[in-house]
Amino acid sequence: MRRSVKYRLLFLLSAIMIYCAGFQWLPESMEAGNALGLTIAATIGYFVLLPAIYAYSIIHVGQQKWWKMIVILSLSSLMARLSFPAELASYFEFIAWLRYPIIAVLLVIELYLMVSIVKGLWQARSLKGDPRLHIIDKYRGEDEKKQTLALVLASEPASWYYAIPWFSRNHSNILANINLYSAKLWHWFLLITAALCVSALSYIVIASWSELVALIVSSILAYSLVAVTANYRISRHFSVYIQDNKLVLNNSMWGFLAVKLDDIESIKQGKWAKTLANKGNSTQSDMLIFGRGKTANILLTFKQPQTYFGALGQLPEKVEKIYLVVDTPKELQQHLHPLLSAQAFSTEELSKEASSDDSEKERLNKAS
The missing domain is CATH 1.10.287 (Helix Hairpins)
Structure with a gap:
């Protein structure tokens, strides 16, 4: 299990325990003998402990935006409104009033994003291949929110594309099958x-x-x-294939990664024990592994961090390398090696041409 997933589960279990304890033990009125002590403990749990766990487990480890702290603070305020003694619960009544303008603003933003994304999907209707690939290209470099929402909407046509064989009859040839x-x-x-x-x-x-x-x-x-x-x-x-100069890896419909060939630094064949990777240090345990089996047999290393879209695009994560468990590791390596070499050669040629052009311009400037 990846480090980020472990910390998400840690936060989820912590939230369930703290909120359930609050609902179970908090008295209905401050007149109870131990009401003050229990309320202080619940307040610390709701507004100090849980936000701290969320900040580290979700924001820091999961590399999420800091504005998402609003989520846990709003949730804790709502739980306080429902579980605190009546004398204090009324102070959290503002959540009931604030939710309407917040929901309205969020709906307007979501509607705008959905309209723009649906337009993009409509424009890409005549393009071949997985609709998610075209969405990634269209919104590359955009805000993370727009990317994740775009992938969620693109998952619907992608489901029909893969579910009906006639739609995917002209799909790119696969290079290997991930063991899933x-x-x-x-x-x-x-x-x-x-x-x-x-x-x-x-x-x-x-x-x-x-x-x-x-x-x-x-x-x-x-x-x-x-x-x-x-x-x-x-x-x-269709778990491993190449389309439009990109290596596409599908961890079922749940996970999706598309990386340009010239962003792949190396591909290695070998044996890497998944149990050792999971029990190792934090760097090792954070490796992304596709496939079932005791050992991974392919290691892909990238020149720069790539975005893996998990949970149908809702959990984007940056990865620098990925382990695969495939049925034909040797054939996959043999197929990708020439392509990576060709990409490296073309990149080198372009850099040489650019440097020669710069030298020529510099020489002309000196002559003038």
């Missing part, structure tokens, strides 16, 4: 069965209250069959 559970037929069948059962069960449970709501909920759950099928096909057939 989601690429197994039994895994796909299990998820399909679970989705159908949950959809049917939700209809049965809700139908006695409202058939219309039951139909809507069960239909939404059944619609997940598209994403489940896309997850299976992308893991089995």
Whole structure:
């Protein structure tokens, strides 16, 4: 498990424990004998301890923006409004009033981003390949919020693109297959069965209250069959390939990384124990590993940090190297080596041409 994921889980468990303790032990009124001590302890937990854990685990380790501290402070204020004694809870009533303008501003921003991104997706409708690749190119260098929202919206057409074989019939040839559970037929069948059962069960449970709501909920759950099928096909057939001079790595539909060939410093074949990497120092444990197995057999090192989009783009992370567990490591290395050499040669030639042009300009300036 990666270091950033461990710290996210640490924060989640800490938040659950502190908030549950507050709801369980805080009295309803300050007239209780131990009310003051419990309230002080809850205040420290809500507004000191949890924000500190969030700042380190999410902001520092996860390399997120500092403005996201508003999230945990707002959440703690809401929990205080619901769990503190009545005499103090009223002081947090402002959260109930502030949420409306905050929600309105956020909705306006989200609507603007969605409109601009949908326009971008519409313009890219005639382009071939994974829609997420075109979104990455279009919004490269943009704000992180716009990138993540764009990838979420692009995941819908990407699901249809991979779920229906006719749509992806002209897909780029794969170089290797990452060893993933989601690429197994039994895994796909299990998820399909679970989705159908949950959809049917939700209809049965809700139908006695409202058939219309039951139909809507069960239909939404059944619609997940598209994403489940896309997850299976992308893991089995399209996990490693090259398109538009980029090496694309799909960690199922969940994770996505596209890196330019000239940004790849090296590719090595070998054996790296995943357990040792996870139990090592913080630098080793923060390595990104794609695939199931005791040992990784491919190591990709980048010239500069690349962005890995996890959780359908909601968890972007910077990585400098990545380990892969693939079925044909030797063939993958043999295929990529000439391409990387060609990219390095062309880059060197361009730099030589640029330097010669500069020298020529300098010589002309001296002559004049």
